[in-house]
Amino acid sequence: MLETLELKRTPFHERTSRLSVAQNWRRWAGYAVVGSYELSLDHEYWAIRDRAALIDVSPLMKYMIEGPDAARLLHKVTTRDIFKMGVGQVYYTGWCDEDGKLLDDGTVSRLSDQSFRMTSAEPSLRWLAMNAVGLDVKVNEVTDEMAALSLQGPKSRAVLNRCCADRLDALKYFRLMNTGISGAPVSVSRTGYTGDLGYEIWVQAEQALTIWDALMAAGADYGITPCGILAMDMARVEAGLFMVDADYTASNHAWIEGQKSSPFEMGLDWTVNLNKKGYFVGRRALEQEKKTGSAWKLVGLDVDWVGLERLFAEVGLPPQIPGMAVRASLPVMAEGKQIGYASTSTWSPVLKKYIALAHLQRPHYEPGTAVTMEVTVEHHRRHAPAKVVKLPFYDPAWKKK
Amino acid sequence: MADIIVIGAGLNGLVAANYLAKAGKHVLVLERRALAGGQAVTESFGAGFQADVLHAGGQLRPDIVADLDLARHGLPESTSEPLISLHPDGRQLRLTADSDSETLASIGAFSKRDAERWPDFVAFMNAAAGFLDAAYRTPMPRLPHVKLAEGLPLARLAMKLRGLGARDMFRVIRALPMSALELTEEWFESDGVRAAIGAVAVHGATLGPMSAGAGFSLMHNWLNRGGPGHRRVENGIGGLANALVAALKARGGQLRVSAPVEAVLTDDQCARGVRLASGEDILAPIVISGADPRHTLLDLVGAPDLPPEFVWATQSIKMRGSVAKVHLLTDGAHALPSGTLVVAPTVRYVERAYDAAKYGRTSLEPYLEITANGPVVSIHFQFAPYALRGAEWSQERAVLERIAIDTASNALPQLKSSIREIKSLTPLDLEKTYGLTEGDLNHGQLLLDQMLFMRPMPGWSTHKTPIDNLYLCGAGVHGGGGISGAAGRNAAAAVLRGK
Ligand SMILES: Cc1cc2nc3c(=O)[nH]c(=O)nc-3n(C[C@H](O)[C@H](O)[C@H](O)COP(=O)(O)OP(=O)(O)OC[C@H]3O[C@@H](n4cnc5c(N)ncnc54)[C@H](O)[C@@H]3O)c2cc1C
Numbered sequence: 001m002l003e004t005l006e007l008k009r010t011p012f013h014e015r016t017s018r019l020s021v022a023q024n025w026r027r028w029a030g031y032a033v034v035g036s037y038e039l040s041l042d043h044e045y046w047a048i049r050d051r052a053a054l055i056d057v058s059p060l061m062k063y064m065i066e067g068p069d070a071a072r073l074l075h076k077v078t079t080r081d082i083f084k085m086g087v088g089q090v091y092y093t094g095w096c097d098e099d100g101k102l103l104d105d106g107t108v109s110r111l112s113d114q115s116f117r118m119t120s121a122e123p124s125l126r127w128l129a130m131n132a133v134g135l136d137v138k139v140n141e142v143t144d145e146m147a148a149l150s151l152q153g154p155k156s157r158a159v160l161n162r163c164c165a166d167r168l169d170a171l172k173y174f175r176l177m178n179t180g181i182s183g184a185p186v187s188v189s190r191t192g193y194t195g196d197l198g199y200e201i202w203v204q205a206e207q208a209l210t211i212w213d214a215l216m217a218a219g220a221d222y223g224i225t226p227c228g229i230l231a232m233d234m235a236r237v238e239a240g241l242f243m244v245d246a247d248y249t250a251s252n253h254a255w256i257e258g259q260k261s262s263p264f265e266m267g268l269d270w271t272v273n274l275n276k277k278g279y280f281v282g283r284r285a286l287e288q289e290k291k292t293g294s295a296w297k298l299v300g301l302d303v304d305w306v307g308l309e310r311l312f313a314e315v316g317l318p319p320q321i322p323g324m325a326v327r328a329s330l331p332v333m334a335e336g337k338q339i340g341y342a343s344t345s346t347w348s349p350v351l352k353k354y355i356a357l358a359h360l361q362r363p364h365y366e367p368g369t370a371v372t373m374e375v376t377v378e379h380h381r382r383h384a385p386a387k388v389v390k391l392p393f394y395d396p397a398w399k400k401k
Numbered sequence: 402m403a404d405i406i407v408i409g410a411g412l413n414g415l416v417a418a419n420y421l422a423k424a425g426k427h428v429l430v431l432e433r434r435a436l437a438g439g440q441a442v443t444e445s446f447g448a449g450f451q452a453d454v455l456h457a458g459g460q461l462r463p464d465i466v467a468d469l470d471l472a473r474h475g476l477p478e479s480t481s482e483p484l485i486s487l488h489p490d491g492r493q494l495r496l497t498a499d500s501d502s503e504t505l506a507s508i509g510a511f512s513k514r515d516a517e518r519w520p521d522f523v524a525f526m527n528a529a530a531g532f533l534d535a536a537y538r539t540p541m542p543r544l545p546h547v548k549l550a551e552g553l554p555l556a557r558l559a560m561k562l563r564g565l566g567a568r569d570m571f572r573v574i575r576a577l578p579m580s581a582l583e584l585t586e587e588w589f590e591s592d593g594v595r596a597a598i599g600a601v602a603v604h605g606a607t608l609g610p611m612s613a614g615a616g617f618s619l620m621h622n623w624l625n626r627g628g629p630g631h632r633r634v635e636n637g638i639g640g641l642a643n644a645l646v647a648a649l650k651a652r653g654g655q656l657r658v659s660a661p662v663e664a665v666l667t668d669d670q671c672a673r674g675v676r677l678a679s680g681e682d683i684l685a686p687i688v689i690s691g692a693d694p695r696h697t698l699l700d701l702v703g704a705p706d707l708p709p710e711f712v713w714a715t716q717s718i719k720m721r722g723s724v725a726k727v728h729l730l731t732d733g734a735h736a737l738p739s740g741t742l743v744v745a746p747t748v749r750y751v752e753r754a755y756d757a758a759k760y761g762r763t764s765l766e767p768y769l770e771i772t773a774n775g776p777v778v779s780i781h782f783q784f785a786p787y788a789l790r791g792a793e794w795s796q797e798r799a800v801l802e803r804i805a806i807d808t809a810s811n812a813l814p815q816l817k818s819s820i821r822e823i824k825s826l827t828p829l830d831l832e833k834t835y836g837l838t839e840g841d842l843n844h845g846q847l848l849l850d851q852m853l854f855m856r857p858m859p860g861w862s863t864h865k866t867p868i869d870n871l872y873l874c875g876a877g878v879h880g881g882g883g884i885s886g887a888a889g890r891n892a893a894a895a896v897l898r899g900k
Contacts, residue, residue, distance in 0.1 A: 072705060
């Protein structure tokens with residue numbers, strides 16, 4: 001007989017499940033997480049953009065990388081220069097296979113000279129172990145042991161300042177510090193997946209509920225709102241942040257070459273350091289691509305509202321757009337030919353625009369290029385005019401301040 | 402400054418060095434031991450011992466001998482000798498590739514029918530070996546990306562195979578993955594004949610006569626030996642290396658012995674020289690290694706500078722050695738007939754001997770190959786696994802020596818009383834003294850999934866590595882395994898093509 005497959009519960013489940021009015025659960029890396037607490041996403045979305053949103057991101061894969069060669073391992077695996085990384089710094093990075101195609105992306109935090117924490121979307125233990133051959137380093141997965149909360153929104157700093165043992169005013173963008181919340185030791189990084197001011201709080205699973213309660217209490221006056229991952233999905237598109245297996249196919253999951261993407265194709269040029277010393281996985285291929293240029297590029301599409309209105313008006317309707325991020329491939333055309341596809345599209349409440357992340361072929365990926373994106377108008381395929389724009393769509397001044 | 406550094410003065414390293422020197426390159430060969438030859442050395446250890454300590458005999462490929470003009474540089478004569486299988490009842494089965502009357506009579510004593518079939522079998526094995534020889538000299542493509550330039554030699558090889566005639570082509574292809582038992586069953590009815598041929602098939606390999614793929618290793622060994630028995634080299638096999646060294650020097654090449662390489666120096670994934678254990682750096686734009694691929698890549702280059710998938714593949718090369726040697730210094734009254742003597746009376750016997758290796762034990766009734774050189778009797782012992790279960794080679798050595806001597810003395814009654822001194826080499830000694838990872842003689846087992854375009858590993862059979870200008874030329878790469886020089890010849894061609 002088949003045993004029932006149960007999803008794992010995150011360390012915050014006791015709290016999140018009580019608040020989950022909509023019972024809209026999503027699967028994330030084998031865990032059940034809240035998709036949205038309420039029936040509509042508005043309240044949670046606006047918490048990210050206007051107040052403070054509390055998001056359970058515990059299912060992120062987490063690895064502790066420790067030992068004399070810890071930096072060397074990450075230098076080999078990722079595209080960034082880890083030898084130049086200071087203690088307390090966080091790097092966002094992708095990592096590639098030997099053909100320079102992305103396997104996954106995530107963050108690397110330097111906790112001390114010889115210890116790092118890495119997060120990823122996909123299980124990465126085997127890859128790290130394969131790369132660690134011949135190195136004096138220990139790799140431990142701590143996904144289950146370590147809980148993670150993301151506190152995002154313009155008021156997130158004020159909330160943390162109220163409940164942390166130390167003030168966070170000096171903590172710069174993509175840095176981290178150790179402090180405490182209600183006596184529980186935590187590490188707080190100024191990172192997130194929303195493109196807003198925001199922090200991620202890392203804590204031992206046993207102390208997860210303590211910090212949840214402390215944050216909720218401290219944030220009450222600021223309208224802190226538990227937020228599901230669907231609202232975060234809209235925010236991350238606005239921020240031009242992509243997701244493995246939604247916006248690109250991990251090279252080890254791809255069936256065919258054409259499904260793979262390089263960091264250059266994903267617009268991650270700034271994370272690929274070809275001047276760094278020594279070998280790293282994919283170096284040769286990336287050097288070559290840098291020379292010849294990329295065949296594809298991930299860009300933003302800004303769909304023309306008037307054009308969209310016109311298509312719907314033809315059948316006597318106002319524009320209909322799904323109220324959440326949609327991960328479905330939509331053909332993108334130029335001069336009557338398909339030149340790419342949108343991978344995630346969403347209505348952006350803060351910009352009042354219909355936007356999408358799209359993979360476009362050379363030469364159509366230059367900003368300003370006029371294209372069309374497929375929309376379904378009353379069961380018919382139509383093409384809405386759109387413009388190629390630089391990412392991110394939304395970049396508030398307070399994000400890095 | 403040298404144009405090319407060759408790591409290791411085994412036969413393959415020396416052959417590669419000679420071809421490159423002949424092409425006008427300044428070649429420097431660096432050998433960790435005090436003498437050249439690798440596994441093909443004639444050494445003395447202790448008073449009176451002067452022996453082919455590792456490989457018992459053999460010859461370089463005739464084309465290599467001619468290309469490098471080795472006869473002029475003192476290449477010793479070698480003569481073919483029979484394989485003589487010793488039976489407990491005192492009978493001796495004599496096998497040669499010549500099908501002379503003595504051979505046929507000897508087989509006839511085991512089976513009349515087998516004696517009649519022997520000449521046909523020899524013809525088939527020669528054809529199969531000829532095909533393998535052609536395959537070993539065909540540059541292999543970097544699968545899965547076959548380019549036209551690589552396709553042409555492959556097409557020629559296919560023609561060669563076709564040239565065997567439809568019947569033999571089919572038989573060769575069919576025999577490759579077969580076990581030695583299955584293959585010999587189709588030819589012979591006598592278990593003694595099947596066992597002797599099965600023993601040749603598994604010689605040097607961690608395989609039994611019932612293992613799949615022993616058909617291939619039989620063809621491989623037949624090719625290198627030129628028949629069932631080893632070729633005896635006048636005054637010892639070390640003469641092959643001596644001739645190669647003399648030829649190299651005459652071509653302006655250099656050899657430095659007692660110069661162990663500790664690291665291959667790289668810059669931006671490109672080789673630029675080597676560092677010796679002494680700390681001395683020697684720079685050269687091209688480095689070729691005749692040491693085994695695992696040692697070269699993981700110890701000398703180092704896994705951190707190599708792609709993870711490649712490291713994985715390198716770690717996965719099956720190396721499991723299970724050969725030991727026991728040398729006996731006798732008073733000369735051992736009464737051994739000349740030839741390659743084997744203790745492999747029945748197929749079951751050899752298979753049982755192999756079974757022990759599977760479970761990490763030394764065979765209690767081993768398959769032996771015994772050769773004599775004056776007063777020194779050398780016993781090749783199978784199977785003695787590198788990785789013992791629940792025992793250490795430091796203690797197991799005594800067990801090995803006892804079993805070797807008892808088994809050999811059973812077959813050769815006058816041997817035991819003639820013994821004066823014993824000197825054994827365990828698989829651990831092969832690793833420590835001769836630099837063979839896991840005691841594997843062939844730098845990687847001769848298994849079908851580790852041959853041709855899969856040697857040393859799939860996609861890397863072009864002698865190149867992920868490190869530019871670092872090439873591999875030893876037994877572990879395409880053409881390699883055994884005394885032949887083919888891998889060295891192929892690697893030199895790849896280096897010259899690659900530039
Ligand atoms: C007992 C025995 C029986 C055998 N039977 C068979 C058989 O039946 N069939 C068959 O196909 N093969 C057989 N072989 C294997 C055959 O002898 C080898 O495949 C062949 O000799 C390999 O030659 P090579 O030049 O490639 O390598 P090797 O002879 O191993 O030479 C490698 C050289 O590199 C040197 N070296 C290694 N590391 C370094 C370093 N870091 N720095 C400098 N130098 C280094 C070593 O000292 C050595 O001299 C047998 C071998 C033995 C010992």
